[in-house]
Amino acid sequence: MAFHFQLYLPFNLQVLSIHILLILALANPHPVFCYYKSIFSFGDSLTDTGNLLRQEANNHTFLSRYPYGMTYFHHPTGRCSNGRLVVDFIAQYLGLPLLPPYLSLNSSLDFKQGVNFAVGGATALDNDFFRKRGIHNQYTNNSLGDQLGWFRELLPSLCHSSSGCRDSFRRSLFLIGEIGGNDYNHPLLQGISIEEVLSFVPEVIKAISSAIQTLIDHGAATLVVPGNFPIGCFTIYLSRFRSSNRGDYELGTGCLKWPNHLVKYHNYVLQKELDRLRKLYPNVSIIYADYYNAAMRFFRSPYQFGFLKGALAACCGGEGPYHYNSSVQCSYSGSTICEDPSLYVNWDGQHLTEAAYREIATSILVGPYTIPPLDISNVSLLQNI
Template sequence: MRMNYTIAILLILISASNQASSACFKSIISFGDSLADTGNAIHLAPSDTYPYSAMLPYGQTFFHRPTGRASDGRLIIDFIADALGLPFVQPFFRPSSCDFSGGVNFAVAGCTALADSFWAEEGIQVWLANTSLADQLSWFKELFLPKFCHTPSDCKNYLETSLTVVGEIGGNDYKHALLGGKSFQSTLALVPKVVKAISSTINELIKLGAKTILVPGNLPMGCSAVYLTYFKTSNQTFYDPKTGCLNWLNAVFRHHNELLQTELNRIRQQNTKINIVYADYYNAAMPFYKSPQKYGFIEGALIACCGCGGPYNYNQTSFCGFEGCSTCEDPSLHVSWDGLHLTEAAYGVIADSLLGGSFTIPPLSELCVLPSKTMIMVT
């Protein structure tokens, strides 16, 4: 078992949270799916379809209990909040009242960019109804702002001083298509529709007063155990020899990212006073898929830490947390947590790359004077 100090990554510590937040943003407003959900799905899901993230071993590393986060610990949004000197972003749906002054999270695991009606026409039933990106925007406009803001001026100030994060989004749309039997070409045809849904949300947020919007692209999901298991083949030409990832599948997510960046450029041109920042999750993650040991992931990047067996420790009928499944001794040695989501350690590496400005366009570090950096441990 690797010692905790060997997993050290660059993160940002604050000496005075008020100074840090006033130098950058006073709060975070988040939309998205399981990559950003900090607990909404737990409170929205009916008792007979409770999300796996509501059970151990989810949350075991940092929180030592399940919080609804689809990982063993913190997510990218948690690392960003910590770096800005802000509290972890609270899920909007909670049984008890909480303070949203430091931020609010509308992200829901399983969320799609496209509306439920689209998937109904395709004959596909979404896991959790009425949680699409448009639904999340409606919660923000119709449920949150009227209660949180006392005057239009309050709302305007809140949005102007917040970092608004839209995504990652779209991964579940492509998952529905691919695992629902859609062809590669049919899945590619969805990309413009997904990007349009994201664009529409961004434009609406700008109208409401958002000044700085961070828009993540998709991860290289062709490297995930779910897809590697589902589309396993003996034809080695389907795989990247350097990573073992599915080339054709990663092409879908690269196409999404390319179209998304083109659309963000168009929005920038129309809104020259708004900061639109693209977060390149794909290329921030790819280095540890190419050289996992270099980043301390000595158990590799493709095999899930928590699972029920198979070549990638992912079973299509029994999932992480199910009876009979097992969890690796040290999640920080793995990139993959449950076959679809990443470990806290992997999310930490991505967050560090974003905060450093290497994988944000324009560099986030140019828009926000971040506190000094220090080495800390991900335990």
């Protein structure tokens, strides 16, 4: 199996200066002039700003309890973190309001500045695909296809004609993911072999590609499509698949090799598909966001990024290796919380801290982890400080 590895050159002085300014801007965001007037977001728990929490008959009340949301909002919001997510930092930097979750929409909200359709636990493939294989999604019945359905339902309130939608969405940013991670997480954590899960990858990429084309057909002109994170570095995998064989772990990070190989394959196939779509839609900006390599920086060198407690142990969780216990998860009785989440990469074993998401957002807005770079030339960085 061949994998594609992207080589990144160091920042030059100009990019480094912009990088420093952007970090300051994200630390204290203020409205700025920007080409983008709205954001529409799709995905799973890495992007969900409250849809899972609001779903009917949802028994996963862990998101409604402290310490979720403790850092920025000071109360739970339905985000799977201690604070803001990548999509929140992007919105704030662009001078836009934080995206309301679709399931909380009401007449007092301005839909035209953006909506978040992402749902925690969501998959790219429809649930029928997994049910036929005996795989259960304990979190949600909503897939990427369902989120596109919500988007279509909302269209009449956003624009009144095909031409009107194209005019409106010309200055909108569409964030498609991260999505696809749960298509692998759910089966792997339920005992499905890695060989079988690898066979899902082409179907997952096909579903993502179909969603991209649907949005383009409705007028989307700029789409950011993230790849998947290195799940072999996530606490839940390190705890569930502990190995006595040192060869199963990456040197320098302590991450498990085989889950990361799966993700590299997914990201490779996704990038090849995005290349195909760029040729098919030459007037549309289709941007790959390299979450994998952006995150691997602080899994390799956590101290360099201020993560003094390391990258692998969870900040919030139960007793056990890496401060993770599947039966005593974050916010459950018996779980404990670290003193300072900003010193950790990992939040609850499956998601990252606000500090880690800030780094990811910075790498997307400035680079070099977007292909091609996101055009933020119309944003005044100095007004943001």
